[in-house]
Amino acid sequence: MTTVATGHPASAATSDGKRVGPLLRAWRERRRVSQLELALRADSSARHISFIETGRSRPSEEMVLRLAEHLDVPVRERNSLLLAAGYAPHYPETPLDSPTLDALRQGMERLIQGYEPYPALVVDAVYNVVAANRGIMMLLEGVPESLLEPPLNAMRLTLHPEGLAPRIRNLREWRGHLLAQMERQIALHRSEPLRALYEEVAAYPVREAEHEHEPADPVPHFALPMQVEHEGRTLSFISSISTFNTPMDVTVAELAIETFLPADPATVKYLQSLLP
Template identity: 50%
Template structure:
């Protein structure tokens, strides 16, 4: 086979992978939300026939219709932009870097929350559970983690459950692991993000010395799932809250969350108040 024939052969072997159209994406999101065409059409105040035509590609949705359906499907801003692009429209939600000048007020608010939470740990994470920022008190947890797991982009779930991470120091590893995996699975199902599903598979492959059924009922005395971490000075007994921005219009801001740790008992509060001495913060 001469060079011209080889080129012709390679051209014939080229496979074109097309991106899904807006109708296919709408159908996928509707099914992911476990909605029938009737249920979504009622919510969006359109006919079932019209929705069917949109999903099959027989009709092209207007820009306003795309946004209307995306709203009733409760899509993240990133996925709303993706729907608009698939329909042939420009994205309407900007995606800035956190260092961008227009996000100065957001950065200031985040730093204020982190500083105000001292001496208790707090961390800012993105959509993929990567560490974005943290206050100094997080060191009471991270100083137990192998530094290689904290190299950017550090994934807080990986650092928590990896055998070289926090896992060997977690007293209730089975319970805490089940809690984190449940959160991750729900997020992966809701977002449809394959990277989150891959992360879940990776984390489930980590060894766990204290396996626990994920649907076991908690003891009646427990109010929240606590993270119990053994340090040389004693056991930290912590619970967490998660905060997000209320009305974001930027993709980056919409995917940020702040997880704050609180002491679940007075002994933990006392240890955290002395955390600067425990881990040498501020020295």
């Protein structure tokens, strides 16, 4: 990743020719918000919103940012909107290894280490693993070295037929959950690298496992668990994903911390004995 330059020549459209009006209209329609509703949220008028979308009026930089905020546009895409309107990007994209993010990296590492013995990791916008604790590395024991070469990718490690996939007892359910999650993110972020990753992992063959014919786990769960084999035991986890509130940097905005909460007492007891 590279830092976004602060000095950028003004232009009426992005490098691919897209103008700010149609882009804003696409985001508004994606959010299923009317021009009137958006105008009320942004302290404007439906007429002005219409003029912006049709190109009859050029929005100010402040208006672009205000509309983007009320439409919950991702930070990276807010920069794209500004460029399309002829303004410089507002949000920097700082490399994660930059000294200015030292405190952030150290904080994330302390957080996921403090979550041990339960698994936790940090991923970027395309699920590359930024940091992982001992609980995650325990689950990856036995995975071929070829899949563990940097950059580690959480989706690839989970769904690859030589990764965790053969060990996941409810693979079809968990795979469906992960693919649906990626589809939602693709619709939100319009990321070509993420789409390429989705097409790769969705094409992985799904082997029919004997245990998938067994009766479903009778223990009720409040969310879909990932049930994974480890050393002859079935461990059950509920996944939770956290992101940063009001990020002001593209890199930070695209980081996610995923933690795996044990879904049954047996998993708690086993992990506590394994990683004291």
